[in-house]
Amino acid sequence: xxxxxxxxxxxxxxxxxxxxxxxxxxxxxxxxxxxxxxxxxxxxxxxxxxxxxxxxxxxxxxxxxxxxxxxxxxxxxxxxxxxxxxxxxxxxxxxxxxxxxxxxxxxxxxxxxxxxxxxxxxxxxxxxxxxxxxxxxxxxxxxxxxxxxxxxxxxxxxxxxxxxxxxxxxxxxxxxxxxxxxxxxxxxxxxxxxxxxxxxxxxxxxxxxxxxxxxxxxxxxxxxxxxxxxxxxxxxxxxxxxxxxxxxxxxx
Amino acid sequence: xxxxxxxxxxxxxxxxxxxxxxxxxxxxxxxxxxxxxxxxxxxxxxxxxxxxxxxxxxxxxxxxxxxxxxxxxxxxxxxxxxxxxxxxxxxxxxxxxxxxxxxxxxxxxxxxxxxxxxxxxxxxxxxxxxxxxxxxxxxxxxxxxxxxxxxxxxxxxxxxxxxxxxxxxxxxxxxxxxxxxxxxxxxxxxxxxxxxxxxxxxxxxxxxxxxxxxxxxxxxxxxxxxxxxxxxxxxxxxxxxxxxxxxxxxxx
Numbered sequence: 001x002x003x004x005x006x007x008x009x010x011x012x013x014x015x016x017x018x019x020x021x022x023x024x025x026x027x028x029x030x031x032x033x034x035x036x037x038x039x040x041x042x043x044x045x046x047x048x049x050x051x052x053x054x055x056x057x058x059x060x061x062x063x064x065x066x067x068x069x070x071x072x073x074x075x076x077x078x079x080x081x082x083x084x085x086x087x088x089x090x091x092x093x094x095x096x097x098x099x100x101x102x103x104x105x106x107x108x109x110x111x112x113x114x115x116x117x118x119x120x121x122x123x124x125x126x127x128x129x130x131x132x133x134x135x136x137x138x139x140x141x142x143x144x145x146x147x148x149x150x151x152x153x154x155x156x157x158x159x160x161x162x163x164x165x166x167x168x169x170x171x172x173x174x175x176x177x178x179x180x181x182x183x184x185x186x187x188x189x190x191x192x193x194x195x196x197x198x199x200x201x202x203x204x205x206x207x208x209x210x211x212x213x214x215x216x217x218x219x220x221x222x223x224x225x226x227x228x229x230x231x232x233x234x235x236x237x238x239x240x241x242x243x244x245x246x247x248x249x250x251x252x
Numbered sequence: 253x254x255x256x257x258x259x260x261x262x263x264x265x266x267x268x269x270x271x272x273x274x275x276x277x278x279x280x281x282x283x284x285x286x287x288x289x290x291x292x293x294x295x296x297x298x299x300x301x302x303x304x305x306x307x308x309x310x311x312x313x314x315x316x317x318x319x320x321x322x323x324x325x326x327x328x329x330x331x332x333x334x335x336x337x338x339x340x341x342x343x344x345x346x347x348x349x350x351x352x353x354x355x356x357x358x359x360x361x362x363x364x365x366x367x368x369x370x371x372x373x374x375x376x377x378x379x380x381x382x383x384x385x386x387x388x389x390x391x392x393x394x395x396x397x398x399x400x401x402x403x404x405x406x407x408x409x410x411x412x413x414x415x416x417x418x419x420x421x422x423x424x425x426x427x428x429x430x431x432x433x434x435x436x437x438x439x440x441x442x443x444x445x446x447x448x449x450x451x452x453x454x455x456x457x458x459x460x461x462x463x464x465x466x467x468x469x470x471x472x473x474x475x476x477x478x479x480x481x482x483x484x485x486x487x488x489x490x491x492x493x494x495x496x497x498x499x500x501x502x503x504x
Contacts, residue, residue: 014454017292018423019282020469021456023275026297030271040269042304043297045278048454052294075435076455077442107435115438150457171270183327183359186367190329202266202300203328204273205402217272 004168004221006041007033008060012071012081013149014047024151025070032158037167037221038066048072053084061088061144066165068158071149073138075115081146082139086123089141096122099137106135130160169221174230175247178237181205182214188236189216192229198222199229256420256473258293259285260312264323264333265401266299276403277322284410289419289473290318300324305336313340313396318417320410323401325390327367333398334391338375341393348374351389358387382412421473426482427499430489433457434466440488441468444481450474451481 009029015021023045030040041064046052053072060067072081086093099120100112107116119136122128129138129145131153138147138157147157178185182205193201199220206213218229230246237244261281267273275297282292293316298304305324312319324333338345351372352364359368371388374380381390381397383405390399390409399409430437434457445453451472458465470481482498489496 011295014452014471015456015469016278017282017295018425018471019279019286019292020425022279026268027271027274030269034271040271041299043263043269043295045295047293074455074457076438077445078454111436113435113439115442116435118438119435173270173272183365183368183371184363186328186370187365190367193329200266202330203326204267205326217267219266219270 004171005038005066005166006064007038007066007068008042008044008064009040010053010056010060010067010069011043011045011149012048012053012069013045014078016045016071017047025149025154028151028155029068029070029158032162033066033165033167034171036162036165037170038165039171048078048080050080050084050087053081054088057085057088057144061142065143067144069144069146070154073119073136073146073148075118079118082121082123085141085144085146089123089125089144091124091141093121093123096120096126096128098128102128102131102135102137129157132156132160171219171221172223172226173217173219174226176216176218176230176233176237177213177245177247178216178233178242179211179213179244180237180240180242181212185214185237185240185242189233192232192236196225196229196232198225201229201233256423257290257318257418258316259290259318259320260294260296260316261292262305262308262312262319262321263295263297263401264300264305264321265297266330268297268323269299277401277406280403280407281320281322281410284414285318285417285419286423288414288417289422290417291423300330300332302332302336302339305333306340309337309340309396313394317395319396321396321398322406325371325388325398325400327370331370334373334375337393337396337398341375341377341396343376343393345373345375348372348378348380350380354380354383354387354389381409384408384412423471423473424475424478425469425471426478428468428470428482428485428489429465429497429499430468430485430494431463431465431496432489432492432494433464437466437489437492437494441485444484444488448477448481448484450477453481453485 072079126139126141133153147154202217204215324331378391378393385405399406454469456467
């Protein structure tokens with residue numbers, strides 16, 4: 001395994017668990033974190049229920065360097081993320097004047113009703129996260145970053161906080177596509193993995209229009225080590241007489 | 253909240269956490285479970301690491317009526333789901349002759365090497381789950397159903413076991429699309445939710461080509477209760493002079 005800075009994502013929302021909405025944030029956050037040398041190590045999806053959110057926030061924030069949450073910070077009754085995170089940390093939730101000021105950039109004073117003002121209820125001690133799209137802020141409390149669920153807003157919030165994250169080495173990867181079943185090369189692959197603990201070798205079978213094959217993904221933080229392992233995998237596959245394709249290195 | 257039979261999904265795979273692969277199983281399983289009156293209440297995504305898999309399996313199987321896992325049951329070194337589930341239950345992993353027989357339907361005896369035979373290593377006491385696509389089986393141990401990660405295979409495994417699941421009432425939903433911001437109607441919506449604890453009212457804002465609006469989803473197991481709540485939501489929105497659209501009831 002490759003050691004680096006670990007993060008978790010907590011997706012909050014009944015609409016994901018019911019199948020109504022396909023999550024679009026996991027992959028964006030995973031790729032974005034990796035570019036600053038942080039590795040997404042666990043994801044949880046929970047319902048809009050205070051107990052479930054508190055339990056997940058506390059389990060994840062004590063385990064990982066960073067926790068990101070998405071969803072549940074709007075103005076309606078089912079938006080309970082801020083109050084749940086406050087309870088998880090044992091701090092008060094209070095009307096934050098900085099957040100009210102931001103809401104007033106988007107919302108006329110006569111329209112800033114009590115429901116919309118709920119979006120300015122922020123746990124004590126939290127820093128606000130900018131929202132250049134619709135101004136209602138997210139917040140950071142300790143190592144927990146609370147963001148919107150709408151992908152376009154989540155993305156600007158995430159890009160805003162990313163420069164403040166302290167990561168380790170960036171995870172790189174290179175793929176070898178082998179037109180042969182993974183069972184045929186599994187033993188040789190396990191042997192390469194065993195000799196090369198400095199990289200992580202994943203094997204993903206595919207069937208493209210009836211043609212079976214395997215994508216071998218070599219991941220790690222050391223580019224030369226990846227190149228060496230890829231060369232070994234390619235040589236092994238050629239030894240089996242398999243057609244191979246090598247992909248360029250990607251940061252993931 | 254609506255009480256019914258609860259389930260969790262455990263997605264196992266570095267390729268999901270790295271952002272390489274977009275999960276395609278959560279939504280399928282969520283919708284499929286709901287059709288038999290089972291509600292997906294939590295999802296976790298963990299890496300191909302024994303400790304992480306064991307901890308998640310044990311946490312979820314003690315909390316929910318059913319647990320489904322996807323991924324990690326192939327022939328390569330990174331496929332460690334079966335051994336991890338066996339350890340989670342404290343039972344032995346053994347070469348299962350029924351599973352070997354199934355592998356031989358797909359694989360010629362001379363190609364059934366030790367790596368491919370790993371796919372016949374099944375925890376003691378488990379029932380096999382059919383795989384009409386490529387024959388390598390999944391398995392059920394207690395309330396945990398272990399399935400492949402490849403969507404096409406996961407789907408046939410899931411459809412195979414679904415008739416054996418014992419669910420409660422099916423969750424139904426009906427949507428009201430309101431062309432007005434959710435902050436404007438939030439207080440009235442909260443009031444409707446408070447008076448109608450037999451349904452669950454979700455509010456999802458949207459911006460379609462610059463037109464802002466809110467989709468109100470009313471979920472529940474009692475169709476007349478949903479209709480009544482939808483009528484109230486629609487009446488409330490009309491009171492605000494908003495254009496509305498009502499969607500037909502959907503099983504989710």
